[in-house]
Amino acid sequence: MSKMTNYKMHDGMKQKVLVTGGTGYIGSHTVVELQAAGYEVVVVDNLSNSNADVIDNIEKVSGIRPAFEKVDCLDYAGLESVFAKHGGFQAIIHFAASKAVGESVQKPLLYYRNNIVSLINLLELMPKYGVGGIVFSSSCTVYGQPDELPVTEDAPIKKAESPYGNTKQINEEIIRDTVASGAPINAILLRYFNPIGAHPTALLGELPNGVPQNLVPYLTQTAIGIREKLSVFGDDYNTPDGSCVRDFINVVDLAKAHVVAIDRILRGGQKEKVEVFNIGTGKGVSVLELIHAFEKATGVKLNYQIVGRRAGDIEKVWANPERANTELGWKAGTSLEDTLLSAWNWQLKLRERGIQ
Ligand code: NAD
Ligand code: WQD
Numbered sequence: 001m002s003k004m005t006n007y008k009m010h011d012g013m014k015q016k017v018l019v020t021g022g023t024g025y026i027g028s029h030t031v032v033e034l035q036a037a038g039y040e041v042v043v044v045d046n047l048s049n050s051n052a053d054v055i056d057n058i059e060k061v062s063g064i065r066p067a068f069e070k071v072d073c074l075d076y077a078g079l080e081s082v083f084a085k086h087g088g089f090q091a092i093i094h095f096a097a098s099k100a101v102g103e104s105v106q107k108p109l110l111y112y113r114n115n116i117v118s119l120i121n122l123l124e125l126m127p128k129y130g131v132g133g134i135v136f137s138s139s140c141t142v143y144g145q146p147d148e149l150p151v152t153e154d155a156p157i158k159k160a161e162s163p164y165g166n167t168k169q170i171n172e173e174i175i176r177d178t179v180a181s182g183a184p185i186n187a188i189l190l191r192y193f194n195p196i197g198a199h200p201t202a203l204l205g206e207l208p209n210g211v212p213q214n215l216v217p218y219l220t221q222t223a224i225g226i227r228e229k230l231s232v233f234g235d236d237y238n239t240p241d242g243s244c245v246r247d248f249i250n251v252v253d254l255a256k257a258h259v260v261a262i263d264r265i266l267r268g269g270q271k272e273k274v275e276v277f278n279i280g281t282g283k284g285v286s287v288l289e290l291i292h293a294f295e296k297a298t299g300v301k302l303n304y305q306i307v308g309r310r311a312g313d314i315e316k317v318w319a320n321p322e323r324a325n326t327e328l329g330w331k332a333g334t335s336l337e338d339t340l341l342s343a344w345n346w347q348l349k350l351r352e353r354g355i356q
Contacts, residue, residue, distance in 0.1 A: 008266075014040040016041075027095040030095070032061045037259045041066040043068045044096070046070065046072040047070060052070070076121045090133065091134065092122060094119060096118055104163040133188075138171070139165070140317055140319065149317065161314075188270070190277055193279065196340075197334070197340070198346030206251075207355070208221075215290065219291065221356065222303060224347050224351060226356060228303065229305055230302060231306075233308070234308060245318065246290075248285055252334065
């Protein structure tokens with residue numbers, strides 16, 4: 001079911017994008033959206049938090065098998081061989097990173113090395129191979145608890161709550177400093193809010209490693225009976241129902257933001273060489289509201305209980321996505337109910353496949 005009617009062409013060739021972390025949760029969804037938009041994609045992943053069979057599922061969704069290189073972004077020589085072998089990347093989307101907040105507190109050096117050295121390797125290779133564009137996975141975590149909501153891109157960066165969060169702040173600075181030094185690089189930093197859900201085909205989704213730390217994977221695992229009960233961490237926050245408030249963004253909508261960001265870089269549409277965009281819905285949803293929306297969308301009753309607050313949680317945060325809406329022409333479109341239904345269908349599919 002190839003949708004490749006509208007090839008992105010460059011010198012008579014399809015424009016080629018390198019996607020690091022492309023077998024991961026957000027990366028895999030982005031690969032299919034890039035392919036649907038006419039890009040040729042090369043995936044690099046060390047499979048530290050994903051499986052090679054994701055490539056098969058990408059092919060099932062898009063009708064196109066992306067090239068795949070099992071390479072660690074920490075391995076400069078290995079990464080360089082990917083640039084040399086495939087050649088002609090017009091841009092990179094850099095997803096590859098370690099992302100577990102709690103683990104980063106236990107193993108800070110692993111996080112600093114993986115998340116920072118991987119980016120440095122890419123930024124060194126880009127000018128060498130004439131690759132002029134990079135889209136970087138940043139996070140709303142850089143804002144901490146914002147003073148004003150919804151939070152805009154101009155809000156101050158607060159001291160990071162975790163080594164993981166700090167790596168995102170440092171990576172943003174590394175990109176800015178590199179571009180400011182005169183490197184021939186254009187960058188777009190996308191600050192994601194809380195990505196949730198799965199592909200509507202249930203062929204791609206999030207595969208949590210061990211006990212999920214994030215709300216929606218824990219919720220769907222509880223609904224299917226893998227976990228006994230979902231703990232809601234606190235109902236005494238200064239929010240309408242006392243539970244924390246987040247901006248839950250559908251993963252396919254999020255994936256599409258990357259495509260428009262790449263389009264913008266490649267057509268020279270940027271206003272500055274480094275641009276930053278919030279990628280969220282603009283709507284705050286509480287943990288309890290999300291639980292009730294899940295029950296409504298799926299008809300499944302969820303076993304949950306209110307427990308104490310989780311250390312380090314932000315009380316409330318949601319995006320002002322106006323800049324992305326206006327400048328990128330991107331807007332989150334999927335309803336929370338459809339998104340939660342997609343997460344549930346993914347969980348059911350995992351059981352069918354005997355995975356979880
Ligand atoms: P993920 O773990 O599913 O995907 C990351 C992928 O990168 C995995 O497939 C992993 O195997 C790979 N990887 C990690 N280190 C690597 C290395 N050194 N070399 C090659 N591959 C490597 O995570 P995700 O949720 O898809 O997140 C993607 C990006 O988005 C990350 O940078 C993450 O920090 C960022 N982000 C995620 C969220 C979220 O809530 N999921 C929110 C904001 C930002
Ligand atoms: C959401 C809400 C919890 C689990 C994390 C990272 C952030 C970004 C996105 C990468 C919170 C509550 C959760 C549970 C619960 N990632 N919750 N019971 O903490 O907003 O953000 O992922 O950049 O950096 O910190 O996401 O899904 O863990 O939690 O009540 O079992 O759900 O307290 O209010 P979070 P989350």
